[in-house]
Amino acid sequence: MPGPKGNAVIGQSGGPTAVINRSFIGAIMEARKHEEIVEFYGARHGVQGMLRNEYVPLFEQPNFVLSQISQTPAAALGSIRHKPTKEECNQIFDNFKKMNVRYFFYIGGNDSSETAYLINSFAAQEGYDLRVVHIPKTIDNDLLVTDHCPGFGSAARYVAAVFIGDNEDNRALKGVKINVVMGRNAGFLTASSLLAKQYPKDGPHLVYMPEMSFDLDQFLKDVDRTFKEHGRALVAVSEGINRQGIYNLKNGEKPEYISKWLNSFVNLNLPKKYLPKEASKVVEVDSHGNVSLSGTGMMGDILSIIVKSSLNISRVRADTLGYPQRSFPLSVSELDAQEAYRVGVDAVIAAVQDNFDEGSLAIKRVDEEGVYQIETFVTPLQSVQKQTKSFPKEWITDDGRIDERKFREYVNPLVGDLPITGRFVKAIF
Amino acid sequence: MPGPKGNAVIGQSGGPTAVINRSFIGAIMEARKHEEIVEFYGARHGVQGMLRNEYVPLFEQPNFVLSQISQTPAAALGSIRHKPTKEECNQIFDNFKKMNVRYFFYIGGNDSSETAYLINSFAAQEGYDLRVVHIPKTIDNDLLVTDHCPGFGSAARYVAAVFIGDNEDNRALKGVKINVVMGRNAGFLTASSLLAKQYPKDGPHLVYMPEMSFDLDQFLKDVDRTFKEHGRALVAVSEGINRQGIYNLKNGEKPEYISKWLNSFVNLNLPKKYLPKEASKVVEVDSHGNVSLSGTGMMGDILSIIVKSSLNISRVRADTLGYPQRSFPLSVSELDAQEAYRVGVDAVIAAVQDNFDEGSLAIKRVDEEGVYQIETFVTPLQSVQKQTKSFPKEWITDDGRIDERKFREYVNPLVGDLPITGRFVKAIF
Numbered sequence: 001m002p003g004p005k006g007n008a009v010i011g012q013s014g015g016p017t018a019v020i021n022r023s024f025i026g027a028i029m030e031a032r033k034h035e036e037i038v039e040f041y042g043a044r045h046g047v048q049g050m051l052r053n054e055y056v057p058l059f060e061q062p063n064f065v066l067s068q069i070s071q072t073p074a075a076a077l078g079s080i081r082h083k084p085t086k087e088e089c090n091q092i093f094d095n096f097k098k099m100n101v102r103y104f105f106y107i108g109g110n111d112s113s114e115t116a117y118l119i120n121s122f123a124a125q126e127g128y129d130l131r132v133v134h135i136p137k138t139i140d141n142d143l144l145v146t147d148h149c150p151g152f153g154s155a156a157r158y159v160a161a162v163f164i165g166d167n168e169d170n171r172a173l174k175g176v177k178i179n180v181v182m183g184r185n186a187g188f189l190t191a192s193s194l195l196a197k198q199y200p201k202d203g204p205h206l207v208y209m210p211e212m213s214f215d216l217d218q219f220l221k222d223v224d225r226t227f228k229e230h231g232r233a234l235v236a237v238s239e240g241i242n243r244q245g246i247y248n249l250k251n252g253e254k255p256e257y258i259s260k261w262l263n264s265f266v267n268l269n270l271p272k273k274y275l276p277k278e279a280s281k282v283v284e285v286d287s288h289g290n291v292s293l294s295g296t297g298m299m300g301d302i303l304s305i306i307v308k309s310s311l312n313i314s315r316v317r318a319d320t321l322g323y324p325q326r327s328f329p330l331s332v333s334e335l336d337a338q339e340a341y342r343v344g345v346d347a348v349i350a351a352v353q354d355n356f357d358e359g360s361l362a363i364k365r366v367d368e369e370g371v372y373q374i375e376t377f378v379t380p381l382q383s384v385q386k387q388t389k390s391f392p393k394e395w396i397t398d399d400g401r402i403d404e405r406k407f408r409e410y411v412n413p414l415v416g417d418l419p420i421t422g423r424f425v426k427a428i429f
Numbered sequence: 430m431p432g433p434k435g436n437a438v439i440g441q442s443g444g445p446t447a448v449i450n451r452s453f454i455g456a457i458m459e460a461r462k463h464e465e466i467v468e469f470y471g472a473r474h475g476v477q478g479m480l481r482n483e484y485v486p487l488f489e490q491p492n493f494v495l496s497q498i499s500q501t502p503a504a505a506l507g508s509i510r511h512k513p514t515k516e517e518c519n520q521i522f523d524n525f526k527k528m529n530v531r532y533f534f535y536i537g538g539n540d541s542s543e544t545a546y547l548i549n550s551f552a553a554q555e556g557y558d559l560r561v562v563h564i565p566k567t568i569d570n571d572l573l574v575t576d577h578c579p580g581f582g583s584a585a586r587y588v589a590a591v592f593i594g595d596n597e598d599n600r601a602l603k604g605v606k607i608n609v610v611m612g613r614n615a616g617f618l619t620a621s622s623l624l625a626k627q628y629p630k631d632g633p634h635l636v637y638m639p640e641m642s643f644d645l646d647q648f649l650k651d652v653d654r655t656f657k658e659h660g661r662a663l664v665a666v667s668e669g670i671n672r673q674g675i676y677n678l679k680n681g682e683k684p685e686y687i688s689k690w691l692n693s694f695v696n697l698n699l700p701k702k703y704l705p706k707e708a709s710k711v712v713e714v715d716s717h718g719n720v721s722l723s724g725t726g727m728m729g730d731i732l733s734i735i736v737k738s739s740l741n742i743s744r745v746r747a748d749t750l751g752y753p754q755r756s757f758p759l760s761v762s763e764l765d766a767q768e769a770y771r772v773g774v775d776a777v778i779a780a781v782q783d784n785f786d787e788g789s790l791a792i793k794r795v796d797e798e799g800v801y802q803i804e805t806f807v808t809p810l811q812s813v814q815k816q817t818k819s820f821p822k823e824w825i826t827d828d829g830r831i832d833e834r835k836f837r838e839y840v841n842p843l844v845g846d847l848p849i850t851g852r853f854v855k856a857i858f
Binding site for chain 2: 012015016018021045056061062065066067068069070071072073074075076077078079080081157161162164165166168169171172173177216265266267268269270271273274275276280281282283285291293297298300301302304305306308309310312313314317318319320321322323324326327328329330331419420421422423424425
């Protein structure tokens with residue numbers, strides 16, 4: 001069956017990236033070319049807009065507006081963290097029917113593909129021709145099937161550039177510097193810090209990914225050894241470091257996050273006036289009036305205090321790289337931006353094809369004679385939902401280090417050229 | 430007297446910037462043209478290298494090396510935080526005499542100009558013709574006399590770009606976002622967050638500078654009001670916010686930093702094995718085994734917990750912008766880079782002039798018909814040491830806000846063009 005004539009809906013979900021709007025605009029520009037798609041509606045804040053029927057009409061947006069939006073970080077339609085229930089997905093499908101929606105594009109991570117799948121399954125039950133395409137985006141690069149995710153390249157470029165600058169800073173004013181990098185269950189972004197290394201003694205000297213087990217005592221030994229060897233240490237730590245290591249988790253076992261454990265050492269004894277007036281879901285307060293911490297924000301600071309305290313090193317600093325990793329507008333990878341646009345375009349092309357039902361756009365690498373090249377293809381929604389991808393074990397050496405050559409081969413084209421740092425000749429230091 | 434024939438020494442001091450190496454290389458390139466300067470030595474880690482006679486010979490560095498170094502963030506010679514004693518300055522002068530050093534260039538903030546002044550005063554006592562030029566750099570922009578400091582423009586560009594991305598992120602996933610910005614006693618960098626505002630409802634919605642008194646209860650009221658008005662709040666907070674406000678300090682009074690006060694709510698109850706084995710200067714441990722916190726790293730996190738707890742808002746996040754403000758290599762302001770180079774060049778030109786003694790290079794704005802233009806001049810070292818500059822009071826409105834028009838007029842040329850963000854037309858949200 002050719003694509004039915006009807007309307008289309010697109011939404012954005014989950015944590016924004018620097019290039020998610022490229023996919024969004026790519027889809028609009030392509031959809032305009034297909035007469036099967038009568039009107040194209042942008043759902044405000046993902047499923048929330050689909051439940052409340054809050055839409056932006058997209059086809060009449062002037063091109064200069066679309067062009068500017070495509071270069072704007074984060075999600076122009078608004079995003080959402082909520083994963084809808086089955087009932088909500090059914091409601092969304094009902095709303096779609098009333099609007100004669102025949103095409104649904106959802107840009108997001110693996111949860112979004114599950115949402116898309118659920119909505120499509122209600123359509124399938126009724127034999128309603130709804131075509132559903134999930135368009136991948138994550139900075140964590142943790143989606144299954146696809147070679148890499150749009151959004152990752154720009155985030156990795158930001159991380160690599162931070163470490164390039166910080167490596168110089170750490171050379172200039174010696175000490176220990178710990179940078180906490182995003183990626184709760186996948187080490188791709190943290191590993192990207194390694195791209196900063198341009199000379200033999202450059203940092204990051206130590207890299208801790210969530211895939212590997214983290215032991216604080218071993219960490220301290222590593223930092224101590226590095227500091228003694230180089231007079232400094234630049235350290236990359238994933239926000240998701242955990243006791244077991246994702247590689248070693250048994251079926252159904254949950255990682256014990258180091259951030260949670262470190263937070264448990266902290267008592268935050270706020271004055272009463274700053275405690276919630278009534279029982280609150282937002283913060284937990286114990287019987288002593290201590291606020292329980294959650295999240296990873298303090299992990300870098302606590303680690304740096306432990307390094308200071310245990311190793312008696314005076315200059316120890318930590319930065320948590322934070323949101324600029326996903327939204328900094330001046331370090332977008334050109335290739336990442338192009339590919340993000342392309343998956344938006346290709347999602348629409350796929351959706352209008354004969355007999356298309358559902359799927360997630362994916363990228364395959366088809367390098368020719370060593371020249372980077374990709375193709376896109378469609379993989380069933382179920383193949384990318386529920387689980388996520390870890391840093392490949394094949395890129396870990398027998399002694400548990402990242403095989404930098406293999407990883408660079410994969411990541412270099414995604415990140416693009418990075419600033420080159422200078423060194424004196426007759427290298428005196 | 431024309432410049433004497435002899436050697437030159439240059440050093441870099443204090444916190445690095447993204448363009449401090451431009452000044453360094455500018456000085457080398459110019460010095461090569463003046464036969465009065467026989468050899469040019471770069472001191473490793475500022476005064477430390479001058480005390481230990483650790484130098485890099487600079488004239489023979491190939492141009493491509495110098496060119497790459499000029500584009501590398503942080504201090505290629507190494508930097509230092511130590512402010513030398515009078516005795517050490519005397520020792521440095523003695524070392525200079527032995528090396529026939531006649532020209533001394535020191536790139537740094539106001540402490541460095543004091544060091545330069547001290548060294549020069551020993552030369553003056555002996556009637557030794559030493560010519561000393563302080564070359565300004567700070568990201569805080571807090572040096573007296575000069576219109577602005579090389580290094581500030583690039584840091585401000587980074588801060589503005591972070592807020593541009595974060596404003597979009599905060600629009601996409603509503604909530605309260607607090608960003609802690611560098612500048613312990615001067616609000617220039619924090620105020621630069623305002624450059625992110627491109628549309629009427631854009632953030633930052635609230636900006637807290639060290640010049641103004643900070644009251645936590647007023648802060649909470651401000652955030653509450655903003656969140657109710659916009660459904661979100663993007664907040665810029667200087668790391669140096671304090672109870673009194675720099676503007677209101679009485680002679681000799683020290684600011685009571687909010688970071689220190691907030692840290693006092695935190696008990697960090699580390700396991701014994703992570704406490705120092707013996708009395709340590711590096712961390713303070715109280716009788717209960719609690720580690721005392723110092724620094725500003727946790728301020729953002731503690732503020733965000735207080736906002737959550739007091740205002741019962743679930744989505745509250747904080748980032749401390751950290752070292753990328755001073756070393757991120759992909760957001761250098763082109764004008765800042767050019768001016769940093771120029772002050773290095775002009776420092777050498779000044780030093781070799783007839784009867785020159787000492788001074789700090791400074792920038793004067795001499796716009797013509799509204800077109801940005803500068804001149805440099807030399808101001809006595811004593812005029813820039815000891816004290817620092819605050820955000821000008823003339824740019825504060827009667828109701829205590831930043832006069833954005835006046836500040837933008839000053840800062841826009843320094844920062845350069847920023848990414849433009851897109852908005853749907855028929856603005857639906």
